[in-house]
Amino acid sequence: MLDRRSLSARVYTNSSRNGFFCCTCILFDPNDLQKSYFIQENITAHKNVSEYCQSDAIPSAVVKIVQDVCQNAEDIAHLEENHRMTSYFHKSPCLKSSCLDIILTLFISPIKFISSLFVFKTANKYIDKVLFTSAFARVMKMKHSQIELQTKKDAKSPLKKLCYLDLGYRQIMDSLLGILCLFLLSWLTSPQDIASLILYWTKTTVISLSSILQWLMGSPAGLKLNAQLNGFLGSFFKYNIYVWTTYLTVILEPILATFLQCSLFSGIFGFSLQLSLLQDIVSLMALHIYCFYVFASRFYYFQVYTLSSLWRLFCGKKWNVLRHRLDTASNDIDHLFVGTLFFTVLLFLLPTTVVYYSLFTLLHLVILLFHTCITSITEWVINVPIYSMMQWLIRAKSVAGHVIFRVHSWEKAPGSTLILAMQVSQFTFSQVFTILNEKQRTMNNVHSVWSKIIKKIIKGHFV
Structure with a gap:
């Protein structure tokens, strides 16, 4: 009315x-x-x-x-x-302006200073890729871009003022969630106990993986695998598991409790930082699983790519690299004989490779699913318009x-x-969220690795 x-x-x-x-x-x-x-x-x-x-x-x-x-x-x-x-x-x-703006600035300023330390570039682009594979570094860069966008000294607008209020309230909520998580875990347990539990789970995974490899080196599910290639791949991965165990015992075990304690105290600056550090801890613990996946994926890709090239040889076709198309090719009998020989060998070795590739791809997908869930939660915490949501409610x-x-x-x-x-x-709330997201330009469109995952797995591409 x-x-x-x-x-x-x-x-x-x-x-x-x-x-x-x-x-x-x-x-x-x-x-x-x-x-x-x-x-x-x-x-x-x-x-x-x-x-x-x-x-x-x-x-x-x-x-x-x-x-x-x-x-x-x-x-x-x-x-x-x-x-x-x-x-x-x-x-x-x-x-x-109001007193609320001053209070929100007090919350935003420390985050702006800390996040600015992570906005740098080296002369080598490969070093940049290694440095910013860390989830913590990515979250800090995202926070810095948010703050820079909303505190930029250009023409003010009502919607920009609303985005600034959302930024301040969002940081308050992020810090409160982080402090709550800090006190809750400190009351229930200690970083040393959490570190011991993580190491126990990791060593259990190592033992289970060793048992699976031992089973694959035999006749898994009645499959008749190539004995020589099976023995080579099994011994190779078992040796790397031994290296992984040494890496966990010598390098990670002494520093894991300290790293977890620092991760908990980072909750003062936001729950999203705690989640990103959790991702980094899981990445460090599962580093060798990723290495296993990369090796198995490349080996499988080499076989599939070679088999497809030899199949084109039999069909009288060849791939034109410059025009990106299939052209007709004539081959003599010697080429066809050598091609048939290699095609037969690789085709009979492929099932053995597929078994190991399937195992490590499955393990990699489990870890990737965990990272996707944590990343989605982090994205929501960083981008949800708290002030607008309360006003809408x-x-x-x-x-x-x-x-x-x-x-x-x-x-x-x-x-x-x-x-x-x-x-x-x-x-509607979805309209409010869409308009503010377009204004802030902070919601990263995470490239969905799940959209074409079946096609990538079949071709041996990285997921």
């Missing part, structure tokens, strides 16, 4: 087709338009606000909605020049984006007055 104490009206007049004069009166509350960040953004986004308000953009939009409400609203299709809505669009109060007019017209009174008579009540209406 409209508040009568702050009620305003705007009247549009026009000559009807029958020669009579009709008028349309729109009742609205100017405060509703002033409070909404989204409505004010549509006005202040233009370079010259006064010219925008004096143009026919606003009245024409009103006329269009009125025509949809009432069939006979064509009588007001042309507006008189002296009837505008300019006096009701003053400078938005959304841009005013309490149905505040600050996140209103639509305007609704309701017919207040109207008589079908010449010269009658059509009275409309205009009220603001909220966006």
